[in-house]
Amino acid sequence: MTEQQSSPPMKIQDVDEEEDDRYSDTHDPYPLDPMPEWDVDSYEGREYESDPDHRELFSDEERYEQYRLDKRKAFHSKGFIYIPLSGSYPIKDLEEIGYDNKTNREKMTNLTNLCIKKLNETKGKTVEFVHIVRVFKRWAAAWKSSITFMARESPNGPLVEYQAKVVTFPGDSKAPIPILCRPSPIDTHLY
Known part of the structure; x- marks a missing residue:
């Protein structure tokens, strides 16, 4: 997808304001073992x-x-x-509307922004989301999304392909857990 074909701008999720009572349930219906650690794949x-x-x-x-x-x-x-x-599969239709009346693109953009926010805070970066390239999901006690997206590392900088991983839970029963966010590695011997 070229820059001119990019998706319409998405509202950036304000993840600071998302402390919600629905995540405070003491019973964990989807325990993760081991619990994902930030920046560890x-x-x-x-x-x-x-x-x-x-x-x-x-x-x-x-x-x-x-x-x-x-x-x-x-x-x-x-x-x-x-x-x-x-058991992994691609999300083929990013415009499909889910149970929460949001498109897959909106959900994946919000999750990507959560990972970018964590990257920027922990590594002192200024990465900005531009658009989703592709998404793969896999179920293993919870949904793990592997998101490839385009970003800018500085205002008006060149587009750079990035990757993010995040865990989500059915029905948003727990807060999403960002796993990693990084530039896509260049591994030419594979292709």
Whole structure:
């Protein structure tokens, strides 16, 4: 998506004012173990491993090898592209309206801004959101969204591709948890 094709400007979420009583319930219906730590990706320190049981799912060797190649690329992207047979899926329609009468784009923009705010506060940056590129979601005790987006690191600076991860809970039963926000790594050997 080029700068001229970018999404309409979205209202930046004011995350300072979001301390809401609905998150104060002492019973936790969606406990996370381990609890995500800011700026620590769950992929850190893990190596790609091929699952030999997956071989049975493919009718020929060529398809199986393509699956392994795709899975290796996805693993090295740390969840920012589709991981075959992982339960992750792309949000294809960012304009679709959800249960809370917001579009997927609005929800993902708000979550991205939450991650950007955390990045700016912890690292002394001035990153500004421009538009969403793509989103992958995966369920594992809660929803984990891997968001690729365009940002500016300074006013009127060049567009830079960034990545954010955030955990959300069904029905917004708990406050979202920002996991990371960083420039997209350039890994040319994968593509």
